[in-house]
Structure formats: C-alpha cells, structure tokens
Amino acid sequence: MDLTKFQALSFDCYGTLIDWEAGIAAVLSPWAHEQGLSLSPEELLLTYGDHEAAVEASTPSALYPEVLATAFRRTGDVLGVPVSDDWARRLGSSVPDWPAFPDSADALARLAARYKLIILSNVHRAGFAGSNRHLRGEFAAIITAEDVGAYKPAENHFRALDKTLGELGVDRSGLLHVAQSLFHDHVPAKREGLPSVWINRRSDRPGWGATPQPSGDFSYDLEFASMGEFADAVERAF
The missing domain is CATH 1.10.150.750 (DNA polymerase; domain 1)
Structure with missing residues (x-):
C-alpha cells in the first residue's frame, strides 16, 4: 500500500x-x-x-x-x-x-503533519472531549455515536463520514481507516469498500478481550502492533 x-x-x-x-x-x-x-x-x-x-x-x-x-x-x-x-x-x-496508550498522542501529532485526522467513535461527545485531553489531537472532524444515533458496526457513522469527506474536500479514495476492532471497524470497512489499517493492540495476548469476535467478513491492508509503528511506517513512506 x-x-x-x-x-x-x-x-x-x-x-x-x-x-x-x-x-x-x-x-x-x-x-x-x-x-x-x-x-x-x-x-x-x-x-x-x-x-x-x-x-x-x-x-x-x-x-x-x-x-x-x-x-x-x-x-x-x-x-x-x-x-x-x-x-x-x-x-x-x-x-x-480511561488512559491513552503511551504512543497515541505522539503518533497523532506526527500523522497530523501528513493527513487530515477524523474521529469515528462509539462514544458520546463529552466522553471523547475528556479523552482528547489525554490525546491532545488536532482533528478535522469528530463523529460520535451521539451524533449519528447508532453504534458501529452499523452504517450510520460511515454515512456521516461520507458527508464529512465532502465538506473537507477529500475524495473517498483518499481516505484510510485506522482501527483496532475487527468487529466494530474492519467488518464495516470491508462492507463500505474502505482500505484499512489494523492496529492490533492485543498482538501479544490471545482472545478478543472486551471486543466481540467479528461476526462478518473483514479485511485490512496493513497490520501494526501500535500507533507508533504505524506512524513510523508513514514517515518512511514519505
């Protein structure tokens, strides 16, 4: 990729x-x-x-x-x-x-130098605002479950995302989805025809943890164990 x-x-x-x-x-x-x-x-x-x-x-x-x-x-x-x-x-x-992963804030800052960043999250607005005090992210758009009236893997977030891309002047082919959850994100990403990156935070542990086992077809284009590794790959690419 x-x-x-x-x-x-x-x-x-x-x-x-x-x-x-x-x-x-x-x-x-x-x-x-x-x-x-x-x-x-x-x-x-x-x-x-x-x-x-x-x-x-x-x-x-x-x-x-x-x-x-x-x-x-x-x-x-x-x-x-x-x-x-x-x-x-x-x-x-x-x-x-809830704590941020140690590499998240730095990785987001590095990625923001190359891309517009969009949050697509199963949370409420106040919850994400609290989380962003840990992340210190500069986001072009924030789409929450409260905004769309549903939770991923439902399509509502992705319809809102399509509208947001138009407002940002970004073609859909210019979007890459980045997520840990196969169930919540990579199943719908495949359904929506979006390329995706799997941040496999549980790569050192078996099982699914708090995330359900994926209930549909999923795919991803790249896999990294952390956001830091993904940001490193981006910098090497550029």
Whole structure:
C-alpha cells in the first residue's frame, strides 16, 4: 500500500488510541473483588464484551454512559451478582479517566503533519472531549455515536463520514481507516469498500478481550502492533 496517496485518516478511538480495556477493568476488577468473585481482568472483559455490543445494537440512541451501565448490569446478572446503581454509574462516568496508550498522542501529532485526522467513535461527545485531553489531537472532524444515533458496526457513522469527506474536500479514495476492532471497524470497512489499517493492540495476548469476535467478513491492508509503528511506517513512506 502506498501510504502517501491518502489525504485523510479516520480513527476508531477506544481500543485504538485510548486503552478502553484498562479503563473498563479499572472498574470491573474492584467490583468483582468487593463481591468475592475470583475472576481475572481478562475473564471479566470477556464476560462483559458481548453485553456492550448487544446493548448498542438494541438501543442505538442511548448515550454511551447508559450503554456502559446497562452492559455492566447484564454482566453482573450472568455472574450471579447484581450490580448496584452506584457501581453502574461508576463505569458509565469513567470514560474521561480511561488512559491513552503511551504512543497515541505522539503518533497523532506526527500523522497530523501528513493527513487530515477524523474521529469515528462509539462514544458520546463529552466522553471523547475528556479523552482528547489525554490525546491532545488536532482533528478535522469528530463523529460520535451521539451524533449519528447508532453504534458501529452499523452504517450510520460511515454515512456521516461520507458527508464529512465532502465538506473537507477529500475524495473517498483518499481516505484510510485506522482501527483496532475487527468487529466494530474492519467488518464495516470491508462492507463500505474502505482500505484499512489494523492496529492490533492485543498482538501479544490471545482472545478478543472486551471486543466481540467479528461476526462478518473483514479485511485490512496493513497490520501494526501500535500507533507508533504505524506512524513510523508513514514517515518512511514519505
């Protein structure tokens, strides 16, 4: 792939730029300890992941804090331990506290010298604003689930993205999508005919973590273990 031919990059945020698994586990783990559950953070994330995707699909207009709280309650039901309103609110309000991956801010700054950057995220506006205090990103556009009334892998984000590209004067052939989640991003990227880069943040761990197993056909053109490696490849290309 010729990385110099693109004018814009669209990014998933949570899992790609922000370590959402660490953020979710920071709430689930102390809750499990309080309840006397002997489950590792990875086991908790595996139990939680499918519930979040199911809530997003069934209530597409719900804001992300509500999605998090409802998914947490369903996780507790499966584990046989009810989740209190206090714990549910704690997870729902935790998004701004989720840490950025150590390489994200620097990689975004380097990539911004070459491309227009667009956020395409399953989150609410206030949540991303909190996250961007960690990322310090200069984005040409920010498209959230709150803006489009749905959650990826639904098509709503991508229809909004098409409109945004027109407003930015970027041809669709000049866009490259960059994401970690095969389920949320690379399945719809293939459906939409978009070239994509897989930031495989779990390359050193087996399993899917908090992300559901992809439920459709997916593809990607390049794979990197981190945003830093991707930014290095871009600089070498230019």
